[in-house]
Amino acid sequence: MEDLFKDYQERLNQLDENIRVAAVKYAVGFYSNKNCSKEEALERGITKAEMHNRKI
Numbered sequence: 889m890e891d892l893f894k895d896y897q898e899r900l901n902q903l904d905e906n907i908r909v910a911a912v913k914y915a916v917g918f919y920s921n922k923n924c925s926k927e928e929a930l931e932r933g934i935t936k937a938e939m940h941n942r943k944i
Contacts, residue, residue: 892916896930903934910937 893900893912900908915933919926 892919893926893930907937907941910940
């Protein structure tokens with residue numbers, strides 16, 4: 889688990905393991921490349937991971 893998002897552990901624990909890993913990976917990218925908060929980056933990462941998992 890990325891330490892950057894340790895404050896959001898409770899939110900991440902609600903996700904399936906595969907989604908969680910992908911979401912954190914995407915969130916790190918969003919947070920470092922865009923001008924957004926950690927929370928917004930994490931939500932974007934979760935959304936992207938879930939869409940990718942459902943092949944949307």
